[in-house]
Amino acid sequence: MLILYSWLKEYLGEAMPSVEETERLLTFHAFEVDGAEVLDNDAVFDVKILPNRGSDCLSHRGIARELASIIGRPLAVDPLATTPPELAKTDKLSVSILNPHACPRFTASLVKGVVVKESPAWLKARLEAIGQRSINNIVDATNYAMFALGQPLHAYDADLFPQVEGKWQFIVRDARPGDTVSLLAEAGKTEDRIIELFSSELLIVDGSSDIPIGLAGVKGGRYAGVHQGTKNIIIEAAHFHPTLTRQTARRLGIVIDASKRFENEPSRELPLYAQSEIIKLITDIAGGTFEGMIDEYKERKDNPSVVVTTARTNALLGLSLSLSDIKNIILRVGAQIVREDEISVTAVGPFERTDLLIEEDFIEEVGRLYGLENIASVVPPALPITEINARHYYSEQVRSVLLDLGFSEVITTSFQKKGDLQLKNAVASDKSYLRSNLKKNLVEALDKNFLHTDLLGIDGVRVFEIGTVFTKTDQGVAEHISLTLGVRLKGGGHSPKDDVAITTAVEALSQSLGQAIVASANKGVAEINFTELLSRLPQPTAYTPFIKGKDVSYKAPSVYPAVARDIALWVGSETDVTAVEALLRATAGPLCVRLALFDTFTKDNRTSYAFRLVFQSYERTLTDTEVNAVMEKIYLTVKEKGWEVR
16 A cells, blocks of 8 residues: 555654654564655655555554554544544435445435535645545545545435435345446546346445445445536445455455455444544535434444453563563553453453454564564474374485486476366466366476476476375365376477386386386376375384585576577597587587587597587577577688588
8 A cells, every 4th residue: 555654744743753764663563665755755655554454554544553553652643532523413314224244334424515626736646646546526535535544435416316205315235136236437447337236245225216326345336426516415434344345346356445445344433433534624625514414333343352461472472571561562552451460451452453353463463563673583492203294204205216317396286277176266267177187287397398408408308296186076075195207308299218217217116115106107197196105105203314415506597598509520530529519619609508419420430429509698589690600600610620510
């Protein structure tokens, strides 16, 4: 979330740290800050709000309160510090909530005589600084209040609602199959979107006509939208169930600022505070008169009383804090201490902190405000191994055997485009099924990696994977560990030599494990039920001692493709191959990253050497013209040496 420094300062006043200190404090005590963009006499922070703090910190007031807790100072201005504001009621509005679980609270206020126009410069500047497009003073005011307090709001044109018996009537109900709602155009689009609904969504409807006017918690409808000629408005501030809101928003692909806040469950106490803020703001920048409001509060949800003990806090954090230390830190977050004794305090979090529900939640607050950097690292005592993990033990043994035979281990995805077991919530359209074997993945790995054999200087690709596969059964889903080997020794696909190499590897595994393994190679791939194999192996009693191998160095590979060229030449039988290699390397220059001899024979007192040269750059993709120029230089040098290119 983008946070404006000057906006935070309005809440913190003179206690506001510098831009640099604000970034440091948030990073070390609260949230990761991706950076601060310095503006004229201001700055914008990109703050990564953690999911457990989305309820209160997706707002400027929330971040300001967080800073106040960190530095141990009260907020200079806190719109949530007082008891809920007393706002005049009106009998011109009514609401009927048919599903209190999905909508435990709904408030609406009536403001008459507003003038819809361009927002004042200060409001536009603040919204634009945090990436929001200015629309008009009414819509901008609702967005401003949301980014200030974290409570989404929506404004309707009251004159577009038919009144019944002198009242504007709202109904909050579940959608019915066949219901449709026309939603306001999304950012960057000009056309409204008509959504056909099922029965899982929650709707706000016009009570006089039963026409849906908004998708509750997600997006407002075109019906009764605010426009340039609007004079009288109704402002909604409600609380909608977080899970229901998330499901609806994700299913319809409408994840916007309002739905993000509702799905993180802001406090049910916020709507009244938000109404107070928005009424003051709108009457200030758009004129008009506040006529009153309604507040239908069906289900309260107060924060629980939580006992926090000294022993548990110090045990989890590895500290030696006193009860007084713990109490003072808890008070800094705005919590109340309702009871205390010699070993514990009973705390109730502030209403906006819907995440403070158990003792560990408060202990986390103590740890981060005390400073995680002040907690000394302690190496835990070594625990005796009571049981050797057979899968881990034998997996390592299998790896050792196969690595010695020139195989490389691969780890491929568990998801695929087609299969028998479809995921309910797929991560992507081409990853919507679980794999039932590893063969297809290994064939893809062989195809992709054979292209690099020249660059790596290997005669083929040998890979294996140890991974979980899933199958459908009458009882549901079964899974087991699979060990799959794949070999590709020449380009163009499978050859009989591939199966021979796999058979050799399987025999080596059988000998190492002391258990006959039956595995048929099919087109260069063989799959073994490793779970079944493990059941036949003895339970290990001790891990094999680790022996450190020789040190190796690593160099990142080039991201650009390699180009291979072959050269075969006749030299005198007395000419040593190392001399030929040295000449070729020197002539080829730095673009030649590998030179390998792959054929040699002697005839008529001459020797033929055949080399493969591999060219690659770290800066660009090489062209045939560049590589051919190097090869022409090599041909010329070889000719000058008296050798003959075949």
